[in-house]
Amino acid sequence: FSQTVNITAKAGDPNRIIDRNIYGHFSEHLGRCIYDGFWVSPDLNVPKKDRIRLDIVDALKKIKVPNLRWPGGCFADEYHWRDGIGPRDQRPKMVNTNWGGVTEDNSFGTHEFLELCELIGCEPYIAGNVGSGTVEEMAKWVEYLNSSAESPMTNLRKQNGHPEAYKVKFWGVGNESWGCGGDMTAEFYTDQYKRYAVYARNYKDAPLKKIASGANSDDYHWTETAMKNIGRRMWGLSLHYYTIPTGDWGKKGSATSFTDAEYFKTMKNCLHMEELVTKHSAIMDKYDPEKKVALVVDEWGVWTDVEPGTNPGFLYQQNSMRDALIAGTTLNIFNNHSDRVKVASLAQSINVLQSLILTDREKMILTPTYHVFDLYKVHQDAEYIPLSFTSPDYSVDGKSIPALNVSASKDKSGAIHISLVNLDPAKPIKIQTALEGQSWKSVSGQILTSAKLTDINTFDKPNNIHIEKYAGAKKQGSQLVAEIPAKSVVVLELK
Ligand code: AHR
Numbered sequence: 001f002s003q004t005v006n007i008t009a010k011a012g013d014p015n016r017i018i019d020r021n022i023y024g025h026f027s028e029h030l031g032r033c034i035y036d037g038f039w040v041s042p043d044l045n046v047p048k049k050d051r052i053r054l055d056i057v058d059a060l061k062k063i064k065v066p067n068l069r070w071p072g073g074c075f076a077d078e079y080h081w082r083d084g085i086g087p088r089d090q091r092p093k094m095v096n097t098n099w100g101g102v103t104e105d106n107s108f109g110t111h112e113f114l115e116l117c118e119l120i121g122c123e124p125y126i127a128g129n130v131g132s133g134t135v136e137e138m139a140k141w142v143e144y145l146n147s148s149a150e151s152p153m154t155n156l157r158k159q160n161g162h163p164e165a166y167k168v169k170f171w172g173v174g175n176e177s178w179g180c181g182g183d184m185t186a187e188f189y190t191d192q193y194k195r196y197a198v199y200a201r202n203y204k205d206a207p208l209k210k211i212a213s214g215a216n217s218d219d220y221h222w223t224e225t226a227m228k229n230i231g232r233r234m235w236g237l238s239l240h241y242y243t244i245p246t247g248d249w250g251k252k253g254s255a256t257s258f259t260d261a262e263y264f265k266t267m268k269n270c271l272h273m274e275e276l277v278t279k280h281s282a283i284m285d286k287y288d289p290e291k292k293v294a295l296v297v298d299e300w301g302v303w304t305d306v307e308p309g310t311n312p313g314f315l316y317q318q319n320s321m322r323d324a325l326i327a328g329t330t331l332n333i334f335n336n337h338s339d340r341v342k343v344a345s346l347a348q349s350i351n352v353l354q355s356l357i358l359t360d361r362e363k364m365i366l367t368p369t370y371h372v373f374d375l376y377k378v379h380q381d382a383e384y385i386p387l388s389f390t391s392p393d394y395s396v397d398g399k400s401i402p403a404l405n406v407s408a409s410k411d412k413s414g415a416i417h418i419s420l421v422n423l424d425p426a427k428p429i430k431i432q433t434a435l436e437g438q439s440w441k442s443v444s445g446q447i448l449t450s451a452k453l454t455d456i457n458t459f460d461k462p463n464n465i466h467i468e469k470y471a472g473a474k475k476q477g478s479q480l481v482a483e484i485p486a487k488s489v490v491v492l493e494l495k
Helices: 054-062 074-078 110-120 135-146 152-159 186-199 220-229 260-287 321-336 368-379
Strands: 004-009 024-026 067-070 094-096 102-104 123-128 170-173 209-216 236-243 294-302 341-347 357-360 363-366 383-385 393-396 399-402 404-410 416-422 429-433 443-449 468-470 473-476 479-484 488-494
Touching: 004 404, 024 294, 054 110, 054 357, 054 363, 067 110, 067 170, 067 341, 110 123, 110 135, 123 135, 135 152, 135 186, 170 186, 186 209, 186 220, 209 220, 209 294, 220 236, 220 260, 236 260, 236 341, 260 294, 260 321, 260 393, 260 399, 294 321, 321 341, 321 368, 321 404, 321 416, 321 443, 321 488, 368 404, 368 416, 368 443, 368 488, 416 479, 443 473, 443 479, 479 488
Parallel strands: 004 429, 024 067, 024 341, 067 123, 123 170, 170 209, 209 236, 236 294, 294 341
Antiparallel strands: 094 102, 357 363, 383 404, 393 399, 404 416, 416 488, 429 479, 443 468, 443 488, 473 479
């Protein structure tokens, strides 16, 4: 080992909790996420409720998915909710202009989505249509979902089989309104937000957490304008940022074959999330020093070229050990900014972009990214423990990034969890810490790693990359000492 990294625990705020909603996911009508993902043909030989795939539901329950965002993405601003309710054989069809130009039969609509959330045990997060919808259309959708009073909308809901109000909380007012959601300026959108938000009512016992469409990556003007013009009239403000391996949207790079230099660039691009969250938060702090408005990173993840031979409009990509390091690193960033980041959604749960699960007819595989969410679920709603340290560098061609990233929390039982990512592909890192202010007697751990960064789980070898027991940590006097292997995600438990 070239050096030992000394980690010190800083004095924390006992009231600072890592919101479980940071561990949220995104499911758009895109490619095979909904259709042939969550929602399958009646003939498919898998356990189902209606047409919802229950093996997927079980896998998502295991990692405690806290919320699911739907119906888009870009799709949300072309979606008209009334096409997706009532008898399925009478629902109108539409063309999914954003994603492959395929015909959408609207068989998966509001009730089906809310049934899926109920089965998973997660909160729904619905994105309303601002780009091509009306204020009235959004207002009626909220009334249909959340009102318990007698009205034409609630009668319609009852007629469609749901007497009780759904009480949906998370409500997106548009998506990417600077782009596919209407190509608006920040000034124009923030005025529109106010119109739509006024009529998206808070019904009895069903207050909405309204989330404004936010910045694309480093568009700080957008955040500044939203904070100035909307301020506390929104519960949250969104931010979207994708890790593009090459940094070039025209040729993003392969999901399964990349050089050391490309890996370095990918991780540098992934770590850019730290700067984005820091700078957007600093702008929000100017207008909202009490941190009442949440930063909602409701689209993140690695976006590569599609798997060769698949529909380019379907965004189907494989998921490697590298992507697990991206997930672990990004979740550490969110944990470390959990004073402002309260909700996040990985794009996108099944068969699209950085997926948790890939399916091929009856078969399904859990990706390396899924396993990171499994390891990190211990942080959900736990008390945040701030740590400080100086990371060794990982360098390629004279350029460097920090090799180690870490976050820590204490759960309700008093157990401390530390998640560590060593993104250096070759060198292990030794750490030590006295974890000042914390008491513990024993340490155990779990690890996700693989021989090569390009390793993947396949339908033939679904367990190629899996969680294993980790025995590389021990208590030495009052110190925790551990060796974090190259290219690994480790989660330690101290009790
Ligand atoms: O996640 C894929 C797309 O990326 C979403 O539809 C859109 O919001 C973003 O540009």
